[in-house]
Amino acid sequence: MAATTSTASSNILTTKKNLSSLSLTSTNKLPTFSSLYSSSRRQRFIVLSASLNSKPTVLVAEKLGEAGINLLKDFANVDCSYNLSPDELCTKISLCDALIVRSGTKVSREVFESSGGRLKVVGRAGVGIDNVDLAAATEHGCLVVNAPTANTIAAAEHGIALLAAMARNVAQADASLKAGKWQRNKYVGVSLVGKTLAVMGFGKVGSEVARRAKGLGMHVIAHDPYAPADRARAVGVELVSFDEAIATADFISLHMPLTPATAKILNDETFAKMKKGVRIVNVARGGVIDEDALVRALDAGIVAQAALDVFTVEPPPQDSKLVQHERVTVTPHLGASTIEAQEGVAIEIAEAVVGALKGELASTAVNAPMVPAEVLTELKPYVVLAEKLGRLAVQLVSGGSGVKDVKVTYASSRAPDDLDTRVLRAMITKGLIEPISSVFVNLVNADFSAKQRGLRLSEERIHLDGSPESPLDSIQVQIANVESKFASAISETGEIKVEGRVKDGIPHLTKGRKRIRRAECQCQLHECRKDRST
Numbered sequence: 001m002a003a004t005t006s007t008a009s010s011n012i013l014t015t016k017k018n019l020s021s022l023s024l025t026s027t028n029k030l031p032t033f034s035s036l037y038s039s040s041r042r043q044r045f046i047v048l049s050a051s052l053n054s055k056p057t058v059l060v061a062e063k064l065g066e067a068g069i070n071l072l073k074d075f076a077n078v079d080c081s082y083n084l085s086p087d088e089l090c091t092k093i094s095l096c097d098a099l100i101v102r103s104g105t106k107v108s109r110e111v112f113e114s115s116g117g118r119l120k121v122v123g124r125a126g127v128g129i130d131n132v133d134l135a136a137a138t139e140h141g142c143l144v145v146n147a148p149t150a151n152t153i154a155a156a157e158h159g160i161a162l163l164a165a166m167a168r169n170v171a172q173a174d175a176s177l178k179a180g181k182w183q184r185n186k187y188v189g190v191s192l193v194g195k196t197l198a199v200m201g202f203g204k205v206g207s208e209v210a211r212r213a214k215g216l217g218m219h220v221i222a223h224d225p226y227a228p229a230d231r232a233r234a235v236g237v238e239l240v241s242f243d244e245a246i247a248t249a250d251f252i253s254l255h256m257p258l259t260p261a262t263a264k265i266l267n268d269e270t271f272a273k274m275k276k277g278v279r280i281v282n283v284a285r286g287g288v289i290d291e292d293a294l295v296r297a298l299d300a301g302i303v304a305q306a307a308l309d310v311f312t313v314e315p316p317p318q319d320s321k322l323v324q325h326e327r328v329t330v331t332p333h334l335g336a337s338t339i340e341a342q343e344g345v346a347i348e349i350a351e352a353v354v355g356a357l358k359g360e361l362a363s364t365a366v367n368a369p370m371v372p373a374e375v376l377t378e379l380k381p382y383v384v385l386a387e388k389l390g391r392l393a394v395q396l397v398s399g400g401s402g403v404k405d406v407k408v409t410y411a412s413s414r415a416p417d418d419l420d421t422r423v424l425r426a427m428i429t430k431g432l433i434e435p436i437s438s439v440f441v442n443l444v445n446a447d448f449s450a451k452q453r454g455l456r457l458s459e460e461r462i463h464l465d466g467s468p469e470s471p472l473d474s475i476q477v478q479i480a481n482v483e484s485k486f487a488s489a490i491s492e493t494g495e496i497k498v499e500g501r502v503k504d505g506i507p508h509l510t511k512g513r514k515r516i517r518r519a520e521c522q523c524q525l526h527e528c529r530k531d532r533s534t
């Protein structure tokens with residue numbers, strides 16, 4: 001008799017016969033990967049019933065290129081509402097499946113809390129995700145994707161534009177001339193050729209800035225604790241320590257993300273270590289500089305000039321000493337603002353958001369494991385199996401709430417490196433947690449949800465002889481130290497074990513406790529770290 005395991009209240013029939021031959025699909029249709037991201041049970045079934053044809057709603061909260069909007073409209077209802085107040089955003093968000101922002105919208109914890117579980121994906125149309133509360137997104141099972149490549153060149157070009165404009169006083173001289181003055185002596189600049197530029201953060205933008213600065217005849221060094229030396233060498237750049245970079249540079253250009261480790265990385269102490277007369281460019285994030293300290297360093301003559309595209313608070317206060325400083329050149333966060341970059345970013349983020357809403361794994365996911373699409377395609381039926389095994393196992397436990405230690409054993413002919421189990425682990429966790437709580441678990445928040453509930457999930461692999469064509473032979477979920485409401489489901493040592501495999505693309509429950517032992521003996525094991533005490 002087939003049983004449905006799709007809701008917490010389902011009746012699970014657990015005779016030996018049932019446990020050994022149960023088909024784990026309640027319909028013939030396999031779900032899409034939407035269930036990986038779905039953050040509510042209700043939505044899950046909307047998506048899983050192969051699009052009950054209600055289009056998802058995407059809120060675009062900041063100006064996005066037309067090409068991106070059109071892509072979104074092909075798939076979703078698109079609500080372009082710019083300049084929403086935080087309260088308005090929180091009100092609207094409960095009606096939205098996805099939200100797209102640039103750097104001007106704070107996607108705070110309140111936004112995720114206000115979404116009532118409906119928000120499945122936040123798309124950041126750009127690189128920096130410091131305006132999105134990632135921890136809150138993850139806790140709410142909301143995927144965050146960004147558009148990390150389309151504005152790289154625009155940002156690098158803006159960095160170079162600011163570098164040259166600063167060195168030649170372009171903005172100041174322009175304002176002076178427009179004010180009716182002709183001050184040729186006042187605006188004598190400095191040359192770039194032969195000067196040392198320290199690129200702080202040798203990622204996408206930093207390395208493009210370095211390339212261009214070398215073209216201008218500058219000597220370029222870089223500091224980036226995570227950048228591979230050979231990538232720097234390929235551009236003709238030497239990687240140096242932070243202190244060496246700031247002490248030797250005539251120009252410093254900032255290109256690192258804003259993180260707790262980089263916040264105010266330029267401060268009174270670090271300015272004091274710089275060469276007198278250093279010039280600073282920042283097209284990264286305002287928060288990486290202590291802005292009050294920069295004003296002090298400018299006034300003390302340590303910093304000769306600065307050119308800033310980004311500020312701790314945007315827009316900065318009108319009376320900001322830094323913005324008003326005579327030797328500071330400013331632009332209103334224009335690094336990504338070229339026609340080409342905005343078109344590219346809009347398309348990149350629209351594709352990522354639509355993909356995520358369809359349940360595809362986004363290659364630009366910021367808070368979910370990056371599992372290649374081909375791996376997912378192959379694991380698709382096992383994803384269903386994994387979730388259902390988790391659901392079944394937990395529903396055999398009395399009360400369910402005592403579940404703390406879960407061991408998952410994957411039997412496979414594949415080498416461990418060829419079997420990515422992160423998605424399976426997430427889906428088992430989903431199956432284990434959802435029937436006994438009000439939490440909705442997906443690929444994004446699975447590990448977080450398990451940790452929060454004190455659920456320890458360990459994974460083991462059994463290497464089987466045979467062809468590694470299929471990724472897995474079977475999955476076994478074992479819950480230790482629990483009692484069951486069904487005598488036949490639990491071993492003398494208090495373990496519940498369920499095991500399943502995929503046959504003809506359909507997940508099947510193959511073994512309950514009694515049959516597992518016999519089956520284990522039949523396995524041809526190369527490597528088995530399993531506890532065989534039961």
Ligand SMILES: NC(=O)c1ccc[n+]([C@@H]2O[C@H](COP(=O)([O-])OP(=O)(O)OC[C@H]3O[C@@H](n4cnc5c(N)ncnc54)[C@H](O)[C@@H]3O)[C@@H](O)[C@H]2O)c1
Binds near residue numbers: 148227
């Ligand atoms: N002004 C703009 O409009 C604009 C446009 C694009 C990007 N940005 C900003 O520029 C920055 C870089 O963007 P990207 O696309 O090059 O990102 P990226 O991730 O490719 O590069 C960032 C680099 O910073 C490095 N890094 C991290 N911590 C560091 C530290 N403590 N010290 C030195 N390096 C460190 C990383 O290893 C990485 O190589 C981001 O802050 C992004 O938000 C601004």
Ligand SMILES: O=C(O)[C@H](O)COP(=O)(O)O
Binds near residue numbers: 125
């Ligand atoms: O991080 C980024 O991509 C840039 O700062 C661009 O931000 P914007 O999308 O607000 O222009």
